Amino acid sequence: MILARLQSDSFNTINGSEENSVVNLKARVRERIYGYKSAKEDTRKEHSMGMITLYVLNTRLEELDRQIMAAEAEINELVIKTEYQFTAGANQSVELTRSSDQKRLLAIMLDPKRPPDERAKAGDDINRYGDPRPGVIDLNFGADYWCKVPAGSFTMGSNQDTDNKKRKETISYDYWIGKYPITYAQYKVFLDDPSGYRNAQWWNGLHPDALEQKREGAGNQNWKIANHPAENVSWYDAMAFCAWLTARPLLDQALKSQGYLFRLPTETEWEKAARGTDGRDYPCQGEFDASKGNTSETGLRQTSTVGIFLDGASPYSVMDMSGNVWEWCVTEYQPRKSMPISDNTARALRGGSWNFNADFAHAACRRNGQPHFRDHHVGFRVVFSTPF
DSSP states (O other), X not given: OTTTTGGGTOTTSBTTBTTOHHHHHHHHHHHHHHHHHHHXXXXXXXXXXXXXXXXXXXXXXXXXXXXXXXXXXXXXXXXXXXXXXXXXXXXXXXXXXXXXXXXXXXXXXXXXXXXXXHHHHHHHHGGGTOXXXXXXXXXXXOTTOEEEEOSEEEEESOTTOTTSOOEEEEEOSOEEEESSOOBHHXXXXXXXXXXXXXXXXXXXXXXXXXXXXXXXXXXXXXXXXXXXXXXXXXHHHHHHHHHHHHHSTTSOHHHHHTTOEEEOOOHHHHHHHHHTTTTOSSSSSSSOOGGGXXXXXXXXXXXXOTTXXXXXXXXXXXXXXXXXXXXXXXXXXXXXXXXXXXXXXXXXXXXXXXXXXXXXXXXXXXXXXXXXXXOTTEEOOOEEESOO
8 A cells, every 4th residue: 555654754665665766865865854954953053052153054054955955856856857656556556657748847847946937837738748746636645745744842823923822832743744735636536436525424523514515516626727736625625535535545454543544734733844843934944935835926826736836845845835725724713722523613724825925824824714615725735644
């Protein structure tokens, strides 16, 4: 199974082979990234102890961030330039090959030096040939899709957000969050499956309003582009999708027996995945930059292909956490740590969207929506973990 070895941090090997050259190369690059991030922590400690000046601190951090970005680009090059195999199910292997058109368009859409509109156009154009990145247009989640967020403390909230004051929070367990929001192509599998959206089983435990909304039918996707985020999705819709996804033959039975499932993130999980442990305001280091995420300042005026803002990735390599679509969390908006799924109270939305500005795109920003709410700027992503 594709997730059979998730806990080992090497679940993305090909057919269980630890000797695969692509995986080994990626592992070595990740080791370098880990070293750069450790060096950043050491540099901050030196500054706090008065050993280096603020100028030296900022200079070193900028250089380390450049090294991290270059290493992450190196990983993406490995994905783009090599054929990639991954386990699609028990005893089944799928080989992905890329045409010259796919390679050309991938090179454009994953190039942070290009303007956002060029990347967005290439991302749309690749749908003529199929977006070959694992876990983008199908449910065969491949290497690097699940981003591990380790247990530990982090800074949550900010002094600028009256309903999310700055504080320390601790998550006592590891969890894995999807690199991208769920895309239209993936959500459409759920909608088209005769045992999917229309099956009342996936709505069990939700408020009766959920079944009423199900009877009225799913929301209409405004931009029917395979590799764009699913949008016009309610909290009820997203919860049902997660229940359906958990029941599919993607999980190893050993993990299922331990209670692992696919679900929406809690607000605490979402924010830690977005900002890491260094207290940054946005997923990427530094001030807001409209070229690193799809907000109103970016000027695209619609959703965009997932994963085209590589330099906007979070410390855990999660994409699109600042802009594109607002993302549902399982958590009630008030009280913020309450998570009963049978209520019809407002739920938290995180991350901003393509038609909201930078004020809504920082990691601590919270908004709320009634669980039946749908709009063309609202989608979701999933985590892989034990129940909350």
